[in-house]
Amino acid sequence: MKLPSNRRAFLKGAGSITIGxxxxxxxxxxxxxxxxxxxxQAPVAQRLVTFSFPNGCDGMFWNYDSILSxxxxxxxxxxxxxxxxxxxxxxxxxxxxxxxxxxxxxGVRLRDEQSNTGISIDQWVSNRINASTFMSRxxxxxxxxxxxxxxxxxxxxxxxxxxxxxxxxxxxxxPTEIFAAVFGEFSADEKVRNEKIRQxxxxxxxxxxxxxSLKSDRSPLSSKHRSLLSDHLDKVRALELKxxxxxxxxxxxxxxxxxxxxxxxxxxxxxxxxxxxxxxVFYLQMDLMVMALQCDATRTGSLMFGSGGEEYMNLGxxxxxxxHRTSHYDNEETLNTYLDFRRFxxxxxxxxxxxxxxxxxxxxxxxxxGSEFGDGRSHAPSPMPHIIAGGGGKLLMxxxxxxxxxxxxxxxASVLTxxxxxxxxxxxxxxxxxxxxxxxxxx
Amino acid sequence: MVKYLFILFVFSLxxxxxxxSKNASTLSACLPSDEACLNNYQPKxxxxxxxxxxxxNLRALTNEEIGNVISDVFNFDASDMIRELPRRDQxxxxxxxxxxxxxxxxxxxxWQNTALSxxxxxxEKPESIGRFTxxxxxxxxxxxxxxxxxxxDLSRSLWRRPADTESEGRLVKLYTNGTEPAIDQKERxxxxxxALLIDPRFLYKFEYLRGPxxxxxALDSYEVAxxxxxxxxxxxxxxxxxxxxxxxxxxxxxxxxxETNRMLEDTRAMRAFKQFVREWLLLDNLSNLQLVGSVSxxxxxxxxTYSRTRDVLFDGAGGIxxxxxxGGDVSQSLISQPxxxxxxSVGASTSPVKRGLFVNDRFxxxxxxxxxxxxxxxxxxxxxxxxxxxxxxxxxxENAACASCHxxxxxxxxxxxxxxxxGQKRSQYPNGKPIDTSGTIRLNGEVVAYNSAEEMIQLIGTxxxxxxxxxxxxxxxxxxxxxxxxxxxxxxxISRSLVGRPHNWKSLxxxxxxxxxxxxxxxxxx
Numbered sequence: 001m002k003l004p005s006n007r008r009a010f011l012k013g014a015g016s017i018t019i020g021x022x023x024x025x026x027x028x029x030x031x032x033x034x035x036x037x038x039x040x041q042a043p044v045a046q047r048l049v050t051f052s053f054p055n056g057c058d059g060m061f062w063n064y065d066s067i068l069s070x071x072x073x074x075x076x077x078x079x080x081x082x083x084x085x086x087x088x089x090x091x092x093x094x095x096x097x098x099x100x101x102x103x104x105x106x107g108v109r110l111r112d113e114q115s116n117t118g119i120s121i122d123q124w125v126s127n128r129i130n131a132s133t134f135m136s137r138x139x140x141x142x143x144x145x146x147x148x149x150x151x152x153x154x155x156x157x158x159x160x161x162x163x164x165x166x167x168x169x170x171x172x173x174x175p176t177e178i179f180a181a182v183f184g185e186f187s188a189d190e191k192v193r194n195e196k197i198r199q200x201x202x203x204x205x206x207x208x209x210x211x212x213s214l215k216s217d218r219s220p221l222s223s224k225h226r227s228l229l230s231d232h233l234d235k236v237r238a239l240e241l242k243x244x245x246x247x248x249x250x251x252x253x254x255x256x257x258x259x260x261x262x263x264x265x266x267x268x269x270x271x272x273x274x275x276x277x278x279x280x281v282f283y284l285q286m287d288l289m290v291m292a293l294q295c296d297a298t299r300t301g302s303l304m305f306g307s308g309g310e311e312y313m314n315l316g317x318x319x320x321x322x323x324h325r326t327s328h329y330d331n332e333e334t335l336n337t338y339l340d341f342r343r344f345x346x347x348x349x350x351x352x353x354x355x356x357x358x359x360x361x362x363x364x365x366x367x368x369x370g371s372e373f374g375d376g377r378s379h380a381p382s383p384m385p386h387i388i389a390g391g392g393g394k395l396l397m398x399x400x401x402x403x404x405x406x407x408x409x410x411x412x413a414s415v416l417t418x419x420x421x422x423x424x425x426x427x428x429x430x431x432x433x434x435x436x437x438x439x440x441x442x443x
Numbered sequence: 444m445v446k447y448l449f450i451l452f453v454f455s456l457x458x459x460x461x462x463x464s465k466n467a468s469t470l471s472a473c474l475p476s477d478e479a480c481l482n483n484y485q486p487k488x489x490x491x492x493x494x495x496x497x498x499x500n501l502r503a504l505t506n507e508e509i510g511n512v513i514s515d516v517f518n519f520d521a522s523d524m525i526r527e528l529p530r531r532d533q534x535x536x537x538x539x540x541x542x543x544x545x546x547x548x549x550x551x552x553x554w555q556n557t558a559l560s561x562x563x564x565x566x567e568k569p570e571s572i573g574r575f576t577x578x579x580x581x582x583x584x585x586x587x588x589x590x591x592x593x594x595x596d597l598s599r600s601l602w603r604r605p606a607d608t609e610s611e612g613r614l615v616k617l618y619t620n621g622t623e624p625a626i627d628q629k630e631r632x633x634x635x636x637x638a639l640l641i642d643p644r645f646l647y648k649f650e651y652l653r654g655p656x657x658x659x660x661a662l663d664s665y666e667v668a669x670x671x672x673x674x675x676x677x678x679x680x681x682x683x684x685x686x687x688x689x690x691x692x693x694x695x696x697x698x699x700x701x702e703t704n705r706m707l708e709d710t711r712a713m714r715a716f717k718q719f720v721r722e723w724l725l726l727d728n729l730s731n732l733q734l735v736g737s738v739s740x741x742x743x744x745x746x747x748t749y750s751r752t753r754d755v756l757f758d759g760a761g762g763i764x765x766x767x768x769x770g771g772d773v774s775q776s777l778i779s780q781p782x783x784x785x786x787x788s789v790g791a792s793t794s795p796v797k798r799g800l801f802v803n804d805r806f807x808x809x810x811x812x813x814x815x816x817x818x819x820x821x822x823x824x825x826x827x828x829x830x831x832x833x834x835x836x837x838x839x840x841e842n843a844a845c846a847s848c849h850x851x852x853x854x855x856x857x858x859x860x861x862x863x864x865x866g867q868k869r870s871q872y873p874n875g876k877p878i879d880t881s882g883t884i885r886l887n888g889e890v891v892a893y894n895s896a897e898e899m900i901q902l903i904g905t906x907x908x909x910x911x912x913x914x915x916x917x918x919x920x921x922x923x924x925x926x927x928x929x930x931x932x933x934x935x936x937i938s939r940s941l942v943g944r945p946h947n948w949k950s951l952x953x954x955x956x957x958x959x960x961x962x963x964x965x966x967x968x969x
Contacts, residue, residue, distance in 0.1 A: 094789060137549065167530045199634060200559070202617060206638045210606075210613035214644075220651035222967045225501050231545050232643045239552045 046393060046419050047299045047365040048125045049289065050105045051352060052160050053345035054306035055097075055327035056373040057385045059083065063400070067342040070350045074389065076398040077353065077362060079439065081386040083404035084411055087431050089373065089381030096379035097148060097308030098157050100372030104384075105302075107409035107427020110156055118427055120162045121368060121412050123169070126300040128421065134182070136242075139292050139301040141178060141285040142171030143278045148309025148324055158307030171304050173273050174265050175284040182292045204240040208233060275313045278305070282348060290355040293365065305348060308372045317341055327376025338376070353389060363391040368415055370408075384408055388439075393418040396441045403438070407431050414439045499922050500650040500964055503546050505538045506531065507718060509646075511678035513561065515711065516600045517571040524557050536916070537722050539677065539923050546646060558640035559633070566632040575600075576632065590618045597635065602644040603672075603679055604665035604688075614638065648673065656967040664693035667962050671702060674921050675952060676711040677718055694962055703956050707949050713753070716948055719920060720752045721745070723805060724777065728786025744782040744865075751780060755947075762945035763913040767806060767904030773897050776904065778802065778859070779866040788864045795832050795856030802855045806903060808912035811848050831876050833857050854882035861896045910946050914938045917951040921961070933960060 061067045062082055064075065071078060088103040089096055094110065102110035108118030119127075126138040138161060146158040159168035172178045211233055213219065219226055265281050268274050273281060282305055289301050306312050311322040318326070318337045326338035349369055356362040367389040374383045383404065388395060388411075395418035403410075409427040414436045416423035425432040504512070510525035529550045531538075546554075565571045575597050579589035594614045598606035606614060618635050620626070639645060648669055653660035662670070665680075668688040672680040680688065684702060692698045706712055721727065726748060729741045755766045769775030777783060787797040803809040836857065839849035858880045863869045871877050883892045884899060886906040893899040903909055914937055919925050926934055937954055944950050955961060 136552065163529075199630070202620065203559075203634050203638045203641065206613050206617040206634075207641050210610040210642075213607055213609045221649060222500070222652055222656045224967060225649065228501070228545050228647075229643055232551075232647075235545075235548050235551050236555070236641060239548065239555055 046125075046129065046391075047293050047301075047361065048122055048415075048419065049293070049301045049303065049352075049365060049367045050120065050122050050160060051303045051349060051367055051369040052101075052104060052305065053342075053348070053369075053371050054308055054310040054312065055324050055341075056100075056371045056376050056379075057342050058375040058377075059383045059385070061339060061342060062385050067339055067346055068387075070343060070346045071353075071387075074350065074353050077389055077391075079388040079392070079395065079397055080400040081388065081411060082400065082402040083383045083406075084386050085404065085407045086373065086381040086384040087407055088428065095309075096373050096381055098153070100381055100384070101158075101160070101308035102156050102162075103408065103427075104370055104372055105160055105368065105412070106162055107407075107412055107431060109428065117156070117162055117166060119164045119166075120160065120302070121416065121426070122161055122300045122302045123163055124426075125416070125419070125421070126298070127164070129299050133299055134295070134297040135292070137298065138169070139178075139182065139289060139298045140169045140171050141173075141289060141301065142304030142306075143173060143273055143282045143285070144171065144304060144307045144310065145272045145275065145312075146307040147311050148307065150311065153307060153309070157309065158304070160304045161302040169302075171302070173267070173281065175281065175288060176264055178285065178288045182288065182295075182297045200240055204237065208237055276315075278312060279314065279348075283351060286348070286352045286355060290352070290359050290361075293356075293361055294359045303352065305345060312341075314341070314344065317344060324376075329377065349387075349389075356390065365390040366392055366395075366415060366419055368412070386411055388415055393420055394441055395439050399438075401436075401438055403436060405433065406436050407433055410434060410436050499924060500967075501647055502539070502923050503531075503647050504645075505677075507538065508673070508677050511676070511711075511714070512601070515676075515678045515681065517565055517568075519565060519568065519571045521561060524561060528553055528557065536925075537719070537920050537923070539673070539920065554646070555641055559637045561640065562633040562636035565636060566629045572632060572636075576628075587615055587619055590615045594618065594635070597639055598644075599685055600679065600682075601639045602642070603648070603669040603685075650964045653964065659966040660964045661694065662962050662964050664688040664691045666964070667693040667699065670961060671699065671706065671956060674956070675703065675706045675715060676709070677715040678711060696957060696962075699956055699962075700953070703953055707758075707952065713757070716753070716757055717749055719948075720749060720756075723916065723920075724748065724752075724780075724783045725786050725801070725805075726782050729782050741782070741785075744785065748777075748780045748782040751775065752777070758947055758949040760945050760947075762947035762950070763910060764904050764946065767909055768901050769904075771901070773868070773900055774866070776900050778806070778900055778903075779862050781865040784859075784862055784866040785864060791864060793860060793862070793864050795836070795860055796849075796852055797856070798859045799852035799854070799856030802859075802903070803851055805916075806912060807908055808915050809851065811852060814848075815844070829874060829876065831872060831878070832860060833879055851885075854884060855899065858882050858893070858896045858899045911938055913946050914941070914951065917948070918955060921952075921955045933958065 057067060059082055062080065064072050064080075068080065086100060086103060088107070088109050089099045099110050102108075102117040105120040105122065106118045110117050122138045122140075130136050130138065140161040142158075142160065144158045146153045148157065155168050155170075159170065161169040161171070163169060172181060211229065214221060214229055215226060215233075221229065263284075265273070265277055265284075282303075285303060289303060292298050293301065306323065309324050311324045313322050317340045321334060321337050323341045326334045326341055329335040329338045352367070353362060356365055356367075368386065369389060370384060370386040372384075373379055373381050374385060386408070388397075391397070392415075395415070409425065409432045412426040413423045413432060416426060417435055418440065424435065506525050506528045509528075510522050513519055513521040513525075529547065531547075531550065569576075575593050578593045578596065579586075591611065594611050595605050598604075598611070598614065605611070614635060617638055618631050620631075643649075650662060650666050653663070665685075665688045668680040668684040671693075672678055672684060683705075684693065687693055687698060687702065693702070726745050729744060752766065755761055756763065759765060761770065766777050769777075769779075773779050783801075784798065787801050788794055789797070800811055803811055836849070836853050839845040839853055860872075860878045861869060861880045869878070880896050880899075881892070881894045882899065883890050884902060885891075886902055886908050891902055893902055911934075915926055915934055918930075918934060918937065937951075937958060940954055941950060
């Protein structure tokens with residue numbers, strides 16, 4: 001991949017490109033957005049990001065006087081949720097890190113086969129509002145080793161974003177890889193870019209045109225297969241035109257570059273990221289997430305710091321204990337370290353909120369933050385710590401609510417409803433008790 | 444004989460647990476526990492019904508098959524790139540199952556970029572594209588004549604038949620395009636290969652019409668070659684098959700038999716067999732096993748199963764029977780293989796329900812409907828430590844709605860409790876309680892009793908039900924679709940033709956490819 005030597009110059013240049021190349025088989029209007037994406041869509045300003053940290057937080061510390069102190073400045077943009085029930089993990093005899101983590105943001109039980117659970121809220125929203133963005137999909141990022149107590153764990157432990165068919169979406173780790181995923185293989189060189197556009201267009205023209213015989217009346221295909229083929233070609237055409245457009249368009253006004261290229265981060269011999277790199281890489285990931293949202297490369301994302309049960313070590317916090325170990329705190333020393341780790345996660349969250357605010361998109365972005373369970377000593381699934389942050393749409397921000405009668409499914413359904421979607425329930429119906437009225441602005 | 448064959452057709456009927464057809468015209472209308480229904484079942488005489496389902500006429504290649512084709516045609520290992528393609532697991536027994544839903548936009552989006560990257564990599568490798576480009580080096584590179592020959596070869600290798608004249612013309616034009624500023628040879632090749640890979644004729648396996656849609660017809664030689672290659676290799680036909688197809692020879696049963704024998708000796712057959720075993724025995728599930736305190740080498744456990752199945756089931760004289768019974772040594776039975784049984788656990792504990800379902804589904808082809816949404820789940824905190832699963836499962840017997848399905852699941856699962864989570868024999872639970880492994884099972888149309896898991900495994904392994912099930916499984920794999928009741932007569936013929944011969948992979952392949960359905964394009968249903 002060729003990265004621009006100077007991102008600012010690259011973005012500036014990219015904005016001025018026009019598409020002046022002839023399309024042999026289509027008129028110019030194919031490049032109008034609604035033709036490219038196949039849908040007429042009113043501009044949607046809403047964005048949704050999920051944010052998770054590992055090993056939970058005991059409900060008694062889930063307040064501004066204790067571990068949420070780093071978030072005080074943002075109180076007017078937050079809803080702190082206490083007492084949220086996780087009835088899903090309560091009924092399933094399976095590790096609470098694993099089951100709680102799979103239920104977090106999905107509201108669905110972990111199925112046995114293939115670690116399947118249901119669709120996560122970021123993907124659910126992505127399906128509805130990402131069609132016209134560059135990436136057309138949720139940006140799933142995270143740092144994780146999935147080493148917990150003490151064994152490497154199966155995929156259901158380290159995924160916080162799930163597709164509709166229950167397939168986990170792996171979190172991208174390396175910033176360079178993320179940059180490529182967000183912006184494609186851009187080149188700062190206009191000539192190179194134009195050549196790539198020509199290349200894609202020439203391939204596309206061929207693929208589309210040579211299909212005429214298969215689609216015509218003298219096609220050797222049955223009517224069913226002809227219609228399948230038509231559908232296939234419509235998609236190919238739309239996707240290729242989008243790729244071409246992606247190569248040639250970026251909005252330099254709203255899309256402010258971070259001013260530097262993401263530095264390379266090497267994974268260890270085991271193919272995993274070392275704990276010593278977690279903090280730095282996670283900050284880079286948050287930078288890239290905000291940049292992607294700002295540039296409208298995507299409108300949804302997922303940020304995960306560590307898998308469930310992650311034995312994350314941070315020498316600045318403790319030379320002795322891992323994050324997971326302290327969640328089983330049993331004396332003053334381990335309790336204090338536990339709280340230090342919790343505050344560390346809240347500092348990270350604060351950084352994300354700050355970046356969103358600086359980018360001027362905090363009020364139009366909803367962030368749902370949480371962890372796989374509450375009290376780490378018992379690994380009790382409930383109450384499950386959650387915070388809703390950002391604009392929240394129709395939600396009334398700036399409050400703290402204790403809601404022992406509501407479940408995590410209710411939280412997600414309410415967040416989506418707050419964003420303007422029709423979502424009376426989310427996740428497994430049997431675990432929904434109803435939208436949370438107190439969350440909404442009085443009408 | 445006929446009766447037990449129909450055990451094969453207990454297919455998914457989500458509501459079967461609760462809704463029972465008064466007129467049990469299909470066996471699937473009988474609940475697993477309903478002896479009277481099962482005994483009174485009268486199969487339709489279905490030999491007059493057409494075989495080979497319509498869906499077999501078209502299907503999308505699986506991700507794995509795309510990787511196989513790239514590897515076989517270009518001698519290039521693209522597995523890293525293929526792994527990043529969106530997964531398309533549809534919950535079918537085999538990933539090559541025919542799905543009438545078209546490829547998703549997210550898949551195509553990723554594939555189009557992958558195809559371009561792949562083409563860019565391939566043109567740098569003479570060992571990958573040399574055999575195609577040499578056609579043009581011999582004469583003058585870039586001429587329409589050499590381009591046309593290269594396009595013919597490439598399209599034949601990738602699309603499983605040469606491009607039609609019109610498509611060929613377009614591809615030659617793409618390659619020789621003179622309207623653009625001069626582009627070099629490599630760039631021409633990138634465009635050509637990418638266009639071939641993005642084309643639906645690469646991504647889908649089509650079988651063309653040869654007459655009215657509602658009439659079945661013979662496949663042509665290229666289509667038979669493709670069916671053979673995807674059945675035996677899970678990949679495109681090689682040059683030999685394509686050359687024979689070009690001569691129109693592939694529709695001849697003798698040639699099919701000859702080529703089948705050649706293909707079965709090729710390493711690609713073993714690659715496909717391994718993929719079959721992995722999907723059939725759910726070996727990927729092993730990754731869910733959690734053994735706290737030890738990091739298991741799951742890969743090595745899977746290899747054990749591959750090597751066991753290769754020895755016994757690929758071309759072994761014992762076939763499916765020996766694979767199941769282990770020749771009297773249960774530790775050799777497929778049922779107790781660590782990589783198989785290990786994936787049938789919940790967390791780090793054994794799961795009698797999963798094991799029971801697995802044996803029913805995979806070895807006896809008895810589909811048990813999923814539990815109703817309001818089915819209870821045992822709560823961890825309510826399970827007393829001194830209660831055995833058998834005691835706990837009494838609940839299933841007490842509730843008729845549960846019993847209807849669990850009768851067929853629990854007996855097998857509870858007997859298999861004498862194997863621990865990785866298939867090691869044990870005589871008592873960790874809490875010291877003895878394991879009661881006795882039970883009854885319905886086999887060959889009769890209910891038989893057993894005292895131990897060993898006995899049960901012997902009964903299953905030597906049953907005609909298990910043999911028939913393996914036949915049905917292989918046919919499902921070959922067709923890419925579950926045989927329906929209308930195919931039962933033909934399945935019976937296949938199974939009967941194997942009497943006295945082992946029900947192993949190779950002999951079933953040889954039998955299935957000789958069946959008329961293998962060279963027939965099914966009619967389209969209105």
